[in-house]
Amino acid sequence: MEPRTIGNIQVADEAGEGSSREALLTLAGGWRENLWDLLSRAHRIRVSRFGRAVRLCSIVPGKLGGCRGDCRWCAQSSHVTAGGLEKVTRTPLAEIVSEARVAASVGAANIGIVNSGLRPSRRDLADVIHAAEEISKATQDRIGVCASLGELTVEQAQMLADSREIRRYHHNLETSRRFFPSMVSNHTYDAKLQTLQAAKSAGLAICCGGLFGLGETWEDRIDLALTLRDEIQPDVVPLNFLVPIPRTPLANQIPLQPLEILAIIAIFRLILPDADIKVAGGREKNLRDMQGWMFYAGATSCMIGNYLTTAGQSPEQDLQMIQSLDWEISTHLYKKT
Numbered sequence: 606m607e608p609r610t611i612g613n614i615q616v617a618d619e620a621g622e623g624s625s626r627e628a629l630l631t632l633a634g635g636w637r638e639n640l641w642d643l644l645s646r647a648h649r650i651r652v653s654r655f656g657r658a659v660r661l662c663s664i665v666p667g668k669l670g671g672c673r674g675d676c677r678w679c680a681q682s683s684h685v686t687a688g689g690l691e692k693v694t695r696t697p698l699a700e701i702v703s704e705a706r707v708a709a710s711v712g713a714a715n716i717g718i719v720n721s722g723l724r725p726s727r728r729d730l731a732d733v734i735h736a737a738e739e740i741s742k743a744t745q746d747r748i749g750v751c752a753s754l755g756e757l758t759v760e761q762a763q764m765l766a767d768s769r770e771i772r773r774y775h776h777n778l779e780t781s782r783r784f785f786p787s788m789v790s791n792h793t794y795d796a797k798l799q800t801l802q803a804a805k806s807a808g809l810a811i812c813c814g815g816l817f818g819l820g821e822t823w824e825d826r827i828d829l830a831l832t833l834r835d836e837i838q839p840d841v842v843p844l845n846f847l848v849p850i851p852r853t854p855l856a857n858q859i860p861l862q863p864l865e866i867l868a869i870i871a872i873f874r875l876i877l878p879d880a881d882i883k884v885a886g887g888r889e890k891n892l893r894d895m896q897g898w899m900f901y902a903g904a905t906s907c908m909i910g911n912y913l914t915t916a917g918q919s920p921e922q923d924l925q926m927i928q929s930l931d932w933e934i935s936t937h938l939y940k941k942t
Protein backbone atom coordinates (compact mmCIF):
# COMPACT_ATOMS: atom_id res chain seq x y z
CA MET A 606 0.00 0.00 0.00
CA GLU A 607 1.46 3.33 -1.10
CA PRO A 608 1.51 6.20 1.39
CA ARG A 609 -1.11 8.83 0.74
CA THR A 610 1.44 11.59 0.41
CA ILE A 611 3.89 12.62 -2.28
CA GLY A 612 6.55 14.74 -0.61
CA ASN A 613 4.43 16.51 1.99
CA ILE A 614 1.32 16.67 -0.21
CA GLN A 615 -1.76 14.61 0.50
CA VAL A 616 -3.17 12.55 -2.40
CA ALA A 617 -6.37 10.48 -2.44
CA ASP A 618 -4.96 7.05 -3.29
CA GLU A 619 -1.87 5.22 -4.50
CA ALA A 620 -1.88 6.82 -7.92
CA GLY A 621 -3.40 10.15 -7.06
CA GLU A 622 -6.04 9.33 -9.71
CA GLY A 623 -8.91 9.98 -7.34
CA SER A 624 -7.36 13.19 -6.05
CA SER A 625 -9.28 16.43 -6.23
CA ARG A 626 -8.32 19.18 -8.67
CA GLU A 627 -7.15 21.24 -5.67
CA ALA A 628 -4.85 18.48 -4.41
CA LEU A 629 -3.40 18.01 -7.91
CA LEU A 630 -2.81 21.75 -8.26
CA THR A 631 -0.98 21.75 -4.92
CA LEU A 632 1.09 18.77 -6.08
CA ALA A 633 1.93 20.52 -9.37
CA GLY A 634 2.76 23.75 -7.53
CA GLY A 635 5.32 21.85 -5.43
CA TRP A 636 6.86 19.84 -8.27
CA ARG A 637 10.38 21.20 -7.74
CA GLU A 638 10.53 20.41 -4.03
CA ASN A 639 8.89 16.99 -4.45
CA LEU A 640 10.34 15.98 -7.82
CA TRP A 641 12.11 12.76 -6.80
CA ASP A 642 9.18 11.54 -4.75
CA LEU A 643 6.86 12.37 -7.66
CA LEU A 644 9.04 10.54 -10.21
CA SER A 645 9.44 7.56 -7.95
CA ARG A 646 5.65 7.24 -7.45
CA ALA A 647 4.98 7.61 -11.19
CA HIS A 648 7.63 4.99 -11.92
CA ARG A 649 6.12 2.48 -9.48
CA ILE A 650 2.64 2.96 -11.01
CA ARG A 651 4.09 2.52 -14.50
CA VAL A 652 5.95 -0.68 -13.62
CA SER A 653 3.03 -2.16 -11.67
CA ARG A 654 0.64 -1.69 -14.62
CA PHE A 655 2.88 -2.06 -17.70
CA GLY A 656 6.02 -3.82 -16.49
CA ARG A 657 9.14 -2.79 -18.39
CA ALA A 658 7.35 -2.63 -21.78
CA VAL A 659 8.01 0.26 -24.12
CA ARG A 660 5.96 0.76 -27.26
CA LEU A 661 7.25 2.54 -30.32
CA CYS A 662 5.20 4.43 -32.81
CA SER A 663 5.99 6.40 -35.91
CA ILE A 664 4.24 8.99 -38.07
CA VAL A 665 4.19 9.85 -41.75
CA PRO A 666 2.52 12.89 -43.30
CA GLY A 667 -0.26 11.99 -45.73
CA LYS A 668 -0.74 15.65 -46.57
CA LEU A 669 1.59 18.44 -45.46
CA GLY A 670 1.14 22.23 -45.26
CA GLY A 671 -1.44 24.71 -46.52
CA CYS A 672 -3.74 24.38 -43.50
CA ARG A 673 -6.40 27.04 -42.93
CA GLY A 674 -6.06 26.51 -39.17
CA ASP A 675 -4.31 29.32 -37.29
CA CYS A 676 -2.67 27.31 -34.47
CA ARG A 677 0.08 29.65 -33.28
CA TRP A 678 2.75 26.95 -32.94
CA CYS A 679 2.31 25.28 -36.30
CA ALA A 680 4.53 25.59 -39.38
CA GLN A 681 1.80 24.04 -41.53
CA SER A 682 -0.63 26.90 -41.04
CA SER A 683 -1.21 29.04 -44.13
CA HIS A 684 -1.29 31.97 -41.66
CA VAL A 685 2.45 31.51 -41.14
CA THR A 686 4.41 34.14 -43.06
CA ALA A 687 6.35 33.40 -46.26
CA GLY A 688 8.85 30.59 -46.00
CA GLY A 689 6.44 28.28 -44.17
CA LEU A 690 4.60 25.35 -45.71
CA GLU A 691 1.97 27.46 -47.48
CA LYS A 692 1.15 24.90 -50.15
CA VAL A 693 -0.40 21.47 -49.68
CA THR A 694 1.81 18.57 -50.72
CA ARG A 695 0.66 14.95 -50.69
CA THR A 696 3.07 12.14 -49.85
CA PRO A 697 3.13 9.49 -52.62
CA LEU A 698 1.56 6.19 -51.57
CA ALA A 699 4.81 4.27 -52.24
CA GLU A 700 6.63 6.58 -49.80
CA ILE A 701 4.00 6.09 -47.08
CA VAL A 702 4.22 2.31 -47.46
CA SER A 703 8.01 2.42 -47.45
CA GLU A 704 8.01 4.46 -44.19
CA ALA A 705 5.67 1.88 -42.65
CA ARG A 706 7.98 -0.96 -43.69
CA VAL A 707 10.95 0.76 -42.05
CA ALA A 708 8.93 1.47 -38.87
CA ALA A 709 7.77 -2.18 -38.69
CA SER A 710 11.35 -3.40 -39.18
CA VAL A 711 12.59 -1.52 -36.10
CA GLY A 712 9.72 -2.81 -33.94
CA ALA A 713 7.17 0.04 -34.09
CA ALA A 714 3.70 -1.18 -33.13
CA ASN A 715 1.87 1.59 -34.96
CA ILE A 716 2.24 4.13 -37.71
CA GLY A 717 0.05 7.22 -37.84
CA ILE A 718 -0.87 8.82 -41.16
CA VAL A 719 -1.19 12.51 -40.30
CA ASN A 720 -2.81 15.09 -42.57
CA SER A 721 -2.67 18.86 -42.32
CA GLY A 722 -6.03 20.61 -42.58
CA LEU A 723 -8.97 21.27 -40.32
CA ARG A 724 -11.19 18.50 -41.75
CA PRO A 725 -10.77 15.66 -44.26
CA SER A 726 -12.21 15.70 -47.78
CA ARG A 727 -13.73 12.58 -49.37
CA ARG A 728 -10.45 12.09 -51.18
CA ASP A 729 -8.47 12.35 -47.91
CA LEU A 730 -10.61 9.62 -46.31
CA ALA A 731 -10.36 7.34 -49.35
CA ASP A 732 -6.58 7.90 -49.57
CA VAL A 733 -5.91 7.08 -45.92
CA ILE A 734 -7.99 3.89 -46.05
CA HIS A 735 -6.24 2.81 -49.26
CA ALA A 736 -2.82 3.56 -47.74
CA ALA A 737 -3.72 1.49 -44.67
CA GLU A 738 -4.73 -1.45 -46.89
CA GLU A 739 -1.42 -1.25 -48.75
CA ILE A 740 0.54 -1.03 -45.48
CA SER A 741 -1.25 -4.10 -44.12
CA LYS A 742 -0.34 -6.07 -47.25
CA ALA A 743 3.26 -4.83 -47.37
CA THR A 744 3.98 -5.56 -43.70
CA GLN A 745 1.78 -8.68 -43.28
CA ASP A 746 -0.15 -6.80 -40.61
CA ARG A 747 2.94 -6.31 -38.46
CA ILE A 748 2.08 -2.67 -37.83
CA GLY A 749 -1.23 -1.06 -36.86
CA VAL A 750 -2.36 2.05 -38.76
CA CYS A 751 -3.76 5.16 -37.06
CA ALA A 752 -5.24 8.21 -38.76
CA SER A 753 -5.04 11.88 -37.85
CA LEU A 754 -7.20 13.90 -40.22
CA GLY A 755 -8.62 16.73 -38.10
CA GLU A 756 -12.27 17.15 -37.17
CA LEU A 757 -14.61 14.31 -38.14
CA THR A 758 -18.36 14.01 -38.55
CA VAL A 759 -20.12 10.97 -37.08
CA GLU A 760 -20.39 9.52 -40.61
CA GLN A 761 -16.70 10.03 -41.38
CA ALA A 762 -15.67 8.40 -38.11
CA GLN A 763 -17.90 5.43 -38.93
CA MET A 764 -16.42 5.19 -42.42
CA LEU A 765 -12.90 4.91 -40.96
CA ALA A 766 -14.00 2.34 -38.38
CA ASP A 767 -15.91 0.30 -40.99
CA SER A 768 -12.79 0.07 -43.16
CA ARG A 769 -11.36 -2.25 -40.46
CA GLU A 770 -7.92 -1.01 -41.54
CA ILE A 771 -7.85 2.09 -39.32
CA ARG A 772 -8.14 1.06 -35.70
CA ARG A 773 -7.17 4.23 -33.87
CA TYR A 774 -7.87 7.94 -34.31
CA HIS A 775 -5.46 10.63 -33.21
CA HIS A 776 -6.74 14.09 -32.37
CA ASN A 777 -5.08 16.21 -29.68
CA LEU A 778 -6.95 18.56 -27.38
CA GLU A 779 -3.56 20.34 -27.09
CA THR A 780 -4.22 22.26 -23.85
CA SER A 781 -6.97 23.31 -21.46
CA ARG A 782 -10.32 24.67 -22.63
CA ARG A 783 -9.38 27.96 -20.94
CA PHE A 784 -6.02 28.43 -22.72
CA PHE A 785 -7.00 27.02 -26.13
CA PRO A 786 -8.49 30.31 -27.50
CA SER A 787 -5.18 32.10 -26.78
CA MET A 788 -3.52 29.74 -29.25
CA VAL A 789 -6.24 29.11 -31.85
CA SER A 790 -9.03 31.38 -33.06
CA ASN A 791 -10.67 29.66 -36.02
CA HIS A 792 -11.71 26.28 -34.61
CA THR A 793 -13.03 25.27 -31.23
CA TYR A 794 -12.44 23.03 -28.25
CA ASP A 795 -16.03 21.80 -28.46
CA ALA A 796 -15.51 20.65 -32.06
CA LYS A 797 -12.46 18.69 -30.88
CA LEU A 798 -14.43 17.01 -28.12
CA GLN A 799 -17.23 16.14 -30.58
CA THR A 800 -14.69 14.59 -32.97
CA LEU A 801 -13.25 12.46 -30.19
CA GLN A 802 -16.72 11.33 -29.10
CA ALA A 803 -17.63 10.48 -32.71
CA ALA A 804 -14.45 8.43 -33.17
CA LYS A 805 -14.99 6.65 -29.87
CA SER A 806 -18.67 5.88 -30.60
CA ALA A 807 -17.66 4.46 -33.98
CA GLY A 808 -15.43 1.98 -32.15
CA LEU A 809 -12.03 3.52 -32.88
CA ALA A 810 -9.38 3.52 -30.17
CA ILE A 811 -8.41 7.06 -29.16
CA CYS A 812 -5.01 8.75 -29.12
CA CYS A 813 -5.39 12.21 -27.58
CA GLY A 814 -2.98 14.41 -25.66
CA GLY A 815 -1.41 17.82 -25.72
CA LEU A 816 1.39 20.21 -26.50
CA PHE A 817 3.35 21.87 -23.69
CA GLY A 818 5.64 24.88 -23.56
CA LEU A 819 3.11 27.18 -25.25
CA GLY A 820 3.06 29.54 -22.26
CA GLU A 821 0.34 27.55 -20.46
CA THR A 822 0.22 27.31 -16.65
CA TRP A 823 0.24 24.19 -14.47
CA GLU A 824 -3.47 24.77 -13.99
CA ASP A 825 -3.93 24.37 -17.76
CA ARG A 826 -1.91 21.14 -17.72
CA ILE A 827 -3.90 19.67 -14.83
CA ASP A 828 -7.19 20.67 -16.47
CA LEU A 829 -6.15 19.01 -19.74
CA ALA A 830 -5.32 15.80 -17.86
CA LEU A 831 -8.64 15.92 -15.99
CA THR A 832 -10.61 16.48 -19.23
CA LEU A 833 -8.84 13.44 -20.70
CA ARG A 834 -9.57 11.38 -17.59
CA ASP A 835 -13.18 12.46 -17.10
CA GLU A 836 -14.47 13.02 -20.65
CA ILE A 837 -12.35 11.06 -23.14
CA GLN A 838 -10.58 8.11 -21.43
CA PRO A 839 -8.04 7.84 -24.28
CA ASP A 840 -6.11 4.64 -24.91
CA VAL A 841 -2.96 6.61 -25.74
CA VAL A 842 -1.94 10.05 -24.46
CA PRO A 843 0.78 11.70 -26.55
CA LEU A 844 2.72 14.46 -24.77
CA ASN A 845 4.43 16.90 -27.15
CA PHE A 846 6.89 19.62 -26.15
CA LEU A 847 7.17 22.74 -28.26
CA VAL A 848 10.15 23.22 -30.51
CA PRO A 849 9.72 26.87 -31.54
CA ILE A 850 9.64 27.15 -35.33
CA PRO A 851 10.95 30.25 -37.11
CA ARG A 852 8.26 32.57 -38.53
CA THR A 853 5.49 31.09 -36.38
CA PRO A 854 3.98 33.38 -33.71
CA LEU A 855 5.71 31.22 -31.05
CA ALA A 856 9.14 31.42 -32.69
CA ASN A 857 10.63 33.14 -29.62
CA GLN A 858 8.95 31.04 -26.94
CA ILE A 859 11.43 29.90 -24.26
CA PRO A 860 11.62 26.07 -24.26
CA LEU A 861 10.70 24.05 -21.16
CA GLN A 862 13.55 22.66 -19.06
CA PRO A 863 14.03 18.86 -18.88
CA LEU A 864 13.08 18.51 -15.18
CA GLU A 865 9.78 20.33 -15.69
CA ILE A 866 9.03 18.01 -18.64
CA LEU A 867 9.69 14.98 -16.43
CA ALA A 868 7.30 16.45 -13.82
CA ILE A 869 4.60 16.84 -16.52
CA ILE A 870 5.03 13.20 -17.61
CA ALA A 871 4.87 12.01 -13.97
CA ILE A 872 1.73 13.99 -13.12
CA PHE A 873 -0.03 12.71 -16.26
CA ARG A 874 0.93 9.15 -15.19
CA LEU A 875 -0.61 9.78 -11.76
CA ILE A 876 -3.85 11.16 -13.20
CA LEU A 877 -4.10 8.60 -16.05
CA PRO A 878 -2.52 5.46 -14.54
CA ASP A 879 -3.86 3.03 -17.16
CA ALA A 880 -3.23 5.07 -20.31
CA ASP A 881 -0.34 4.45 -22.68
CA ILE A 882 1.55 7.72 -22.12
CA LYS A 883 3.65 8.53 -25.15
CA VAL A 884 6.40 11.11 -25.34
CA ALA A 885 6.11 12.46 -28.85
CA GLY A 886 7.25 15.66 -30.60
CA GLY A 887 10.07 17.73 -29.15
CA ARG A 888 11.59 14.93 -27.07
CA GLU A 889 15.14 15.15 -28.39
CA LYS A 890 15.49 18.94 -28.41
CA ASN A 891 13.80 19.52 -25.04
CA LEU A 892 14.85 16.53 -22.92
CA ARG A 893 18.32 16.40 -24.51
CA ASP A 894 20.58 14.00 -22.57
CA MET A 895 17.76 13.28 -20.09
CA GLN A 896 15.63 11.46 -22.69
CA GLY A 897 16.16 8.08 -21.03
CA TRP A 898 14.48 9.44 -17.89
CA MET A 899 11.09 9.72 -19.62
CA PHE A 900 10.35 6.02 -19.00
CA TYR A 901 11.29 6.35 -15.32
CA ALA A 902 8.91 9.33 -15.09
CA GLY A 903 5.99 7.16 -16.21
CA ALA A 904 6.03 7.18 -20.03
CA THR A 905 5.22 3.86 -21.69
CA SER A 906 5.88 4.73 -25.30
CA CYS A 907 7.72 7.11 -27.55
CA MET A 908 7.66 8.23 -31.11
CA ILE A 909 10.55 7.19 -33.31
CA GLY A 910 11.85 8.64 -36.56
CA ASN A 911 11.07 12.12 -37.83
CA TYR A 912 8.15 14.32 -36.83
CA LEU A 913 5.99 16.24 -39.31
CA THR A 914 8.07 19.39 -39.58
CA THR A 915 11.08 18.68 -37.34
CA ALA A 916 13.68 15.92 -37.40
CA GLY A 917 13.97 13.21 -34.73
CA GLN A 918 17.04 11.14 -33.87
CA SER A 919 17.68 7.89 -35.73
CA PRO A 920 15.69 4.75 -34.74
CA GLU A 921 19.05 3.04 -34.07
CA GLN A 922 19.89 5.63 -31.40
CA ASP A 923 16.45 5.15 -29.82
CA LEU A 924 16.79 1.35 -29.80
CA GLN A 925 20.22 1.64 -28.23
CA MET A 926 18.89 3.99 -25.53
CA ILE A 927 15.98 1.64 -24.73
CA GLN A 928 18.17 -1.45 -24.63
CA SER A 929 20.89 0.11 -22.52
CA LEU A 930 18.27 1.10 -19.91
CA ASP A 931 16.94 -2.47 -19.93
CA TRP A 932 13.42 -1.62 -21.09
CA GLU A 933 11.69 -4.12 -23.39
CA ILE A 934 10.16 -3.16 -26.72
CA SER A 935 6.57 -4.37 -26.81
CA THR A 936 5.11 -5.86 -29.96
CA HIS A 937 1.55 -5.27 -28.78
CA LEU A 938 -0.66 -4.21 -31.70
CA TYR A 939 -4.15 -2.87 -32.02
CA LYS A 940 -5.42 -5.96 -33.84
CA LYS A 941 -8.05 -5.83 -36.53
CA THR A 942 -11.31 -7.27 -35.28
Ligand code: SF4
Nearest residue numbers: 672674676679682721
Ligand atom coordinates in the same frame (compact mmCIF):
# COMPACT_ATOMS: atom_id res chain seq x y z
S1 SF4 B 1 -5.10 22.30 -37.58
FE1 SF4 B 1 -3.24 21.02 -37.42
S2 SF4 B 1 -2.12 21.36 -39.37
FE2 SF4 B 1 -3.66 23.00 -39.18
S3 SF4 B 1 -2.57 24.74 -38.25
FE3 SF4 B 1 -3.56 23.58 -36.56
S4 SF4 B 1 -2.00 22.10 -35.88
FE4 SF4 B 1 -1.33 22.89 -37.90
